[in-house]
Amino acid sequence: MKIRVPATSANLGPGFDSCGIALSMYLSVEVLGDSEQWEIIHTLGEDIPTDEKNLLVQTALKLAPSLAPKKLKMTSTIPLTRGLGSSSSVIVAGIELANRLGNLNLSELRKVELATQIEGHPDNVAPAICGDFVVACHFSERKENSVNYVKHYFPECDIIAFIPNTELLTSKSRGVLPENLPYKEAVKASAVANVMIAAVLNGNLPLAGKMMQEDRWHEIYRGKLVPHLSGIRQICKEEGAYGCFLSGAGPTILILTPAEKTERIIKILNALDSRAQVEHLSIDREGVQVF
Structure with a gap:
């Protein structure tokens, strides 16, 4: 059995802690067989x-405490601590692993x-x-029916x-946010x-891209x-891209553009x-898959 989970980009500018898209970079987990203890083969780093x-x-x-240990192989093209959902992909893969091995249905x-409870949002x-484009909200104070979401086709x-070749921890990125926002500003x-x-x-991607760059959250x-954000935004304007935004908490920036x-x-x-990684991606329409 092999589980594949796409990378994701959250927020899309003003859709803070609510909107996200699935992207064509992947974490894969392969079940190789039984083992006396849990073993994960990977080359993702000593940490x-x-x-x-x-x-x-x-x-x-x-989710399934009685699962028998397995030997697993984990591979990923999702960069760590870059705002592309690397930890979320592992959580989703873990839920699917328990779902399949534990027959949880x-x-x-x-x-x-479950994933929201673990991840926080x-x-x-x-x-x-x-997969695709999802808008969701989470009521943390509720034990049941705490998450509502809508999936829709992204143009x-x-x-x-x-x-960038530098990490930006979510904790640091969240640390610069204000505790409160004036009512009028929140309405805007x-x-x-x-x-x-x-x-x-x-x-309407031209309008969507314009609004993505007007975020106030x-x-x-x-x-x-993320000092390169303003420069890339100017490049997008000059070259006719629809728009760009911070991916999650950053430092990755996503640019939406016509193919030409x-x-x-x-x-x-x-x-x-020259130190940054520039990737040509697309929307993943399916989400987590099991092969």
Whole structure:
């Protein structure tokens, strides 16, 4: 059995802690066979445990404590601590591992609820499970029916990921956000998010991209931690991209662009920072898959 989970990008600008898309980068977990103890073969770095301390196994055992140990192989093209849902993908894979090995017969909704409880919010885990574009909300004070979400088709476009060679921890990125927002400012921020979502649903990427760049929830505060954001935004404007936004908490920036603009924008971004990774991606429509 092999489980595949896509990378994700959360927020899309003003859809803070609510909107997300699934992307064509993947975490894969292969069950190789039975074992006396949990063993995970990977080349993801010395800091990633290879035993039951791994987040993958911890998540699975939280749902199905009596699972028999397995030998697993984990591979991933999702960069760590870059705002592309690397930890969410492991959580989703762990839930699916427990679901299949433990015969839990979890519904999609239940998977989203469980993943949200573990992760804290649904913006990454929901698209990782469902695929495509997902808008979700989470009521942490409720024990049941705590998550509501809608999956919708994201309009066809090319997606370019500019991935800096520096990590940005979510804890640090959240640390610069204000504890409160004035009521009038919150109303404006909400209106921008509403128009962005409506534009996506209507297939209007020029308007959606414009609204993605008008975020008032988090990017105006996190911009100082991601100095390349303003420069890439200017490149997008000059080269005719739909728009760009911080992927999750950053530092990765995603650019939405017509296909005919992609090659030139990638060339410009490669010249902007030779240490950065520039990837040509697309929307993953399926979410978590089992083969």
